[in-house]
Amino acid sequence: MKAILIIAYGSSLPYATETVNEQAERVRSKCPEPVYTAFDRVNAPTIPDALRQMVADGADDVAVLPLFIAEGIITKEHLPAKLGLKEHRSGKVSINGREILIRLGRAVGADPTVPEVLAERARQCGSDANTGVLILGHGSNEPENRSVANTAAAAMIKEFPHVTVCFNEFCPPSIEEGLTKLLGEGCEKITVLPLFIANGLHLREEIPHKLGLEPGESTGLIERGGKKTMLTYAQPIDADPLLAKVLVAEAEQLFAADL
Numbered sequence: 001m002k003a004i005l006i007i008a009y010g011s012s013l014p015y016a017t018e019t020v021n022e023q024a025e026r027v028r029s030k031c032p033e034p035v036y037t038a039f040d041r042v043n044a045p046t047i048p049d050a051l052r053q054m055v056a057d058g059a060d061d062v063a064v065l066p067l068f069i070a071e072g073i074i075t076k077e078h079l080p081a082k083l084g085l086k087e088h089r090s091g092k093v094s095i096n097g098r099e100i101l102i103r104l105g106r107a108v109g110a111d112p113t114v115p116e117v118l119a120e121r122a123r124q125c126g127s128d129a130n131t132g133v134l135i136l137g138h139g140s141n142e143p144e145n146r147s148v149a150n151t152a153a154a155a156m157i158k159e160f161p162h163v164t165v166c167f168n169e170f171c172p173p174s175i176e177e178g179l180t181k182l183l184g185e186g187c188e189k190i191t192v193l194p195l196f197i198a199n200g201l202h203l204r205e206e207i208p209h210k211l212g213l214e215p216g217e218s219t220g221l222i223e224r225g226g227k228k229t230m231l232t233y234a235q236p237i238d239a240d241p242l243l244a245k246v247l248v249a250e251a252e253q254l255f256a257a258d259l
Contacts, residue, residue, distance in 0.1 A: 003059035008067040010039035016198040026244035047082040055095045063254040069109035070145040103254040111246045115155035125232045132187030133160045139167030175210045196236040
């Protein structure tokens with residue numbers, strides 16, 4: 001039996017699990033295969049527990065969909081290890097004495113649909129060609145995280161000429177540098193688009209402070225170097241229905257591969 005396993009990072013905040021379950025429900029409505037969820041850390045079920053349940057239910061061919069923004073050490077090392085894969089992203093593993101085929105997909109953020117998700121977020125916030133659009137990534141020492149943000153900016157620049165990227169930590173440019181750049185371009189409005197899967201503590205507490213907003217605020221007047229502008233802080237892309245379409249397409253592609 002074919003089955004789908006959606007894996008997310010995990011969080012102590014309930015919003016994270018709610019979002020994963022919401023996306024899983026959307027995938028269930030579009031796929032004939034049963035859909036399961038698991039978390040890399042903090043939440044239940046764990047990846048091993050989810051696999052054991054899937055095998056108990058009769059699954060022997062599993063498409064694994066990482067609900068992550070970019071490829072990195074988690075998707076390239078941690079997830080394969082927890083799935084029982086040793087050298088390749090797909091292969092046969094033994095679960096409770098039964099051999100099953102695991103097909104590990106790519107991080108959802110690598111899909112070319114993601115820039116359109118961000119662009120639609122910008123439009124919903126009232127952005128236009130004169131608005132500064134700041135794509136805000138988590139940041140990483142690995143190049144894939146930066147590449148996803150830069151690819152999105154390149155895809156959006158025709159509609160939003162004042163688009164740039166910044167990162168919360170680990171790599172430049174910083175949030176402050178991104179804001180300064182857009183204010184230097186004379187933008188009277190700035191829309192911040194978080195390129196995050198989960199609305200966790202970074203987005204709820206740390207980043208609003210760096211932007212000049214109070215926790216819970218989605219709009220506000222900010223000032224840098226004597227220049228003031230109205231800033232709109234958009235919601236992350238985690239719950240966007242378009243991501244479910246990305247997950248469905250990835251599952252179909254994984255199952256179509258001849259392994």
